[in-house]
Amino acid sequence: MKNMSIRSVFALVLPLAATLLAAPLPALSAEEDAPLVETPDLPPPPVNLKPSVEVDGAYVVLGDLFEGVTKYADKPVAYAPEPGKRTVFDARWLQSVARSYGVMWQPVGQYEKVTVTRASQVIDQAQIAQEIHAALADHNVGPSADVVFNTRNLQLYVPSKAEARVGVSNLSYDEHSGRFVADVEAPVGAPDAQRVRVSGRVYTTTSIPVFKRNIAKGETIKESDVELITLRESEVRDDTVGSAEDLIGKTPKKMVRAGTPVRDAEVERPLRIAKGALVTLVLQTPQMTLTTQGKAMENGAHGDTIRVQNVRSKTIVLGTVSDNNMVSVSQNAETPASALLTN
Template sequence: MKIKNTLLAFAILSALASLPLLSEAAFAQSSQGNDLRNIQPNSSSIFLKPDALVEGQYVTLGDLFSGVDPQQQDIAVAHAPQPGRQTILDYRWLYGIAQRHDIEWRPRTTADQVLVTRASQVITIDEIRDAVEVALVDHGIERPFTVDLSSENFQIHLPVDARSNIDVSALEINSRTQRFVASVTTAAQTSQQRTYRISGKYYPLTNVPVLVEPVSRGSVIRADQVEYREFRSERVPAGAIRDINDVIGKEVTRPSNPNEPLMFRDLSNPILVRRGSLVIIRLVTANMSLTARGKAMENGSLGDVIRVVNQSSNKTIQVEVVAENEVRALPAMSQ
């Protein structure tokens, strides 16, 4: 009985060893112990690489296994994924390739695999947007403007040896809605040429002055507190200030948020003479220059004509505000 059992076991082992690939039963039986009991341990110096980064169109033996004979390393065994994409080669496929090329490697577990990544050069959405902007200018759209593309996460992956230039080969523009459809071509006039259609919209821009920091009510805006910023034209409200010279030196009558268009209603000329304050009255003619003290009867900004009481004569006269607490008496009015 022992001899028959021995012969039966020997026959079973011989049959399993003759199989070209591992059977599903062998791998299922190994799942409890996370090993493959029906395959002898790998005693060679060849090891499986956990991942592979390939640049060309094919995956080679050298990409998958370390320790392979140098004459076998460049043997192509599979098509590489598209540039920038990945694929997984599992233990069954890898074991079949190893047997086919007489490589002394066997999977240790059903988890053995290789993650293959195809290297690429990336054309970003910003590069695509720049090319579209140039094409829009060539088609008569005047700067400044900004471009929004329909897919902000879109990018193009090219083979590492491909030409990375971008050409907008066609452009359809609707000037009424400001929408467009662009045909973007890469690696033009080569075997790797590809064309992608992408839609979007362009927005004309307007330069308007904005505050760069908070300015409290009653403060006079300095030159270093304001600068130009670009806004979409349709987002600039009516009554917004367009010239930075209309902002510098103005007094803030209502606080405005930094980086937002400034409105004329939020600013005014600073009050240089307050009602009830003492002022210096100057009268300058071709023949004489006189000064006197007076008391302001009303507020006044630069260039305003206000009433003051001359303290020497106790008469009310009209003067022009020329500086802080300083006014100029007009000759005709002084008389």
């Protein structure tokens, strides 16, 4: 080795160096290739209190109270109020819930709160009365009867997605006084149905004609002037006109206001003949027609029988008002044809 020349050493080293230089370099991994950057911790999203909220189910969940909650948002934290009612959660209770579920929220003041309302459908008094009325059919209560509750503004509330049907049970009815007591519930048959005991009275009703507009004295009443309204029978006087036919063609003795029940004494048939007026007396038979002038002794409407005095003979006869200033008489023992003849 000592005797080896420099030329011999280079002869051995150079081929080895060439081989090493020709070999590929090992590839760097992605982690080795990428620069090292520190990722800062992102702050949690802000959480805000919802001052008011409407819920549709039986529970209040965490996300109903706090806006921005991601974890446990669907976690029930309280029972929802009954349909149609509301519950208020104060700052102390809200802070306790937030702490229990790791929600980063603190009340600004002691008066912070959340008002939770339960979504619902309203069953009004008219619908309840309709069901009571249907149940009273078994007690011979007619369809025109009026059901009146002792409680004003009676209402039932049911969940917004429930079927808004009313059930009636334990109905008690006194036919003499018209009073009733019953239990109603909605939704019918539901375990959480709202139940309430109701009481009231049934009034029989009737339809009577009234005027659509004010009708003046002497004005002839037309069919288009009349309409029917429904009143309790106890509110209708015995002398009230009961049908439109009894008004049409007549005239008021004085002005009658629209919508007011009309009494029999307030209307009359239009006068065709006034007392003291000169009229034509007519006697008609198959063989002849006799006419003469007379003087009306009383007022007369169409179809009325009135007394008329023959102007010339002064004989008084009975006749029927047939037209304006015309009275028809018939020949009989009391009214012979000679009574119409002038002297």
